[in-house]
Amino acid sequence: MSETLLSVQDLTKRFKLRRSLGEFVTRRPGDSALAVDHVSFDLAKGEILGLAGGSGSGKTTLARMLIRLVEPDEGVITVDGRSVRDARGHELREIRRRMQMVFQDPYASLNPRMTVGTAILEAGRVHHQPGSEDGDAFVSKFLDLVRLSASTAVRHPSELSGGQRQRVAVARALAIGPEVLIADEAVSALDVSIQTQLLNLFLDLRDELGLAILFVAHQLSVIAEVADRVAIMHLGVIVEIGAAAEVFHNPQDEYTKSLLASHPRSVPLDASREIRIGE
């Protein structure tokens, strides 16, 4: 295994629940919900770690804490040995540059009033990325990287399909030269054929750029396709983490087993049964 790029230890987040009037008057502290409970994992260079779990298991909160879109309560996050939680101002922006995020909803994560080219170029210029002085070349380079034609640059997001938009979001993230890509349910909103194309794109990007990718998804089938290692989250805790094949074929934890068992299969178990269309 190559060197560790991102390291997370005992990361914890509590969300305060609203206090009742009684609690407020008596000055009792309100209840809080543990969204993420002492989670630890490492991510190596060029590795794809799949993070799976049901709704409300804390996957998204965990992902957002990594770049401090949500402030962690406890724990240590380091990138290349540098602490993320202690970073302020310029340092924090530099860390966010190195760890980029692709959001779930491609219909809402792009500014509707900006053309694709403007959005990509803006990201590059803000971080003074090499090559960003030459606008058109810079934009086509990254559009090419996500397999979109250079003519996409003049389009607005509303003129693109969901899959194309998600590619634009990836291109924009790549334009500022990250080392870690956090894909937060990045393919969940897309239909299956488009999903496969995007998953292949992520695999290619890992190979071409040596990106480390944290791939958050609730669909195990999606994770099985890309991940080298898999972490299963349940109620804020990572219940199982290990090599993908190991976790999928020989799950140790009860929750993992039930998750695997409940997952719909793409091929019916009983292949001999006739499938009638229109039934």
Place this chain on the structure above:
Amino acid sequence: MSDLATRPVMKRRRIYRLWRSFLRAQNWELSTGLVIIAMMVLAALLAPYIAPYHPNQINIVDSLQAPSWHHWMGTDFVGRDVFSRVLYGLRVDLLVVAIITYLGLIVGVTLGTISGYVGGWFDAVIGRVADTVIAFPFIVLVLAVVAIVGPGLKGVGIGIIIVGWALYFRLSRSEMLVMREQPFIMATKALGFSHLRAIFRHALPNLIRTSLVYSTVDVVVNMLVIAGLSYLGLGQQAPGADLGSIIASGQGYLLSAWWITTIPGVVLMLFGIGVSLIGDGITRGDLTLGSR
């Protein structure tokens, strides 16, 4: 960003689309409104060339003349040409109303978007100030400011801006609260953009439309307030002309010389209709403000 070769093309396409919808009169409200206001603005700008007389030139012999070929809109009680005075008055009113309304809009929208974005004590302080301003009847507060600054268009202008920004503040603040939760605004944070960039480059273009539409109502209201205060003698001071002061100067002769008050009143009404039509045209939404 602007050197992207595609930028001017987009801009040209946008203007072309507006022009086409104008020609086809798909949006008759907008076209009619624009024609009315354009003519008024043009007349005001060209006042020195169009006006047949000097607006303040007194000619007692020709006082209280009915509209005729010599005096299109008649003359007032000291023989000043009403048409010339209306042109010069329009010049003053249009300029003042535009400055006042859009200064208020800029101040209100700027503070509102920042407030909605950062929240916290900044929002609390500015929000309470806005509440205080809104709690008073509009005209009372303007009068109070005029009392402090002194009569004249300057006092009226300052007064209206002090009151007027608050509504734009509220509008844009509440829109910003919604916008802030949008993934593309969160994405600006993830991308390491500055807050200023997030607010003014990403959020603002997506929420300015409401304020712009509201400003078409505001312009009319402000125009009437300026005219009203001039009518009361608190705005434009004699002998300078503005629509309100011309109307006021004619009220003693309403029965014998109706034209002095009526014609400037009609001009004021036309302005109101024109601006409202533009507002309706924009709200109809088949044209794009900026890009999509």
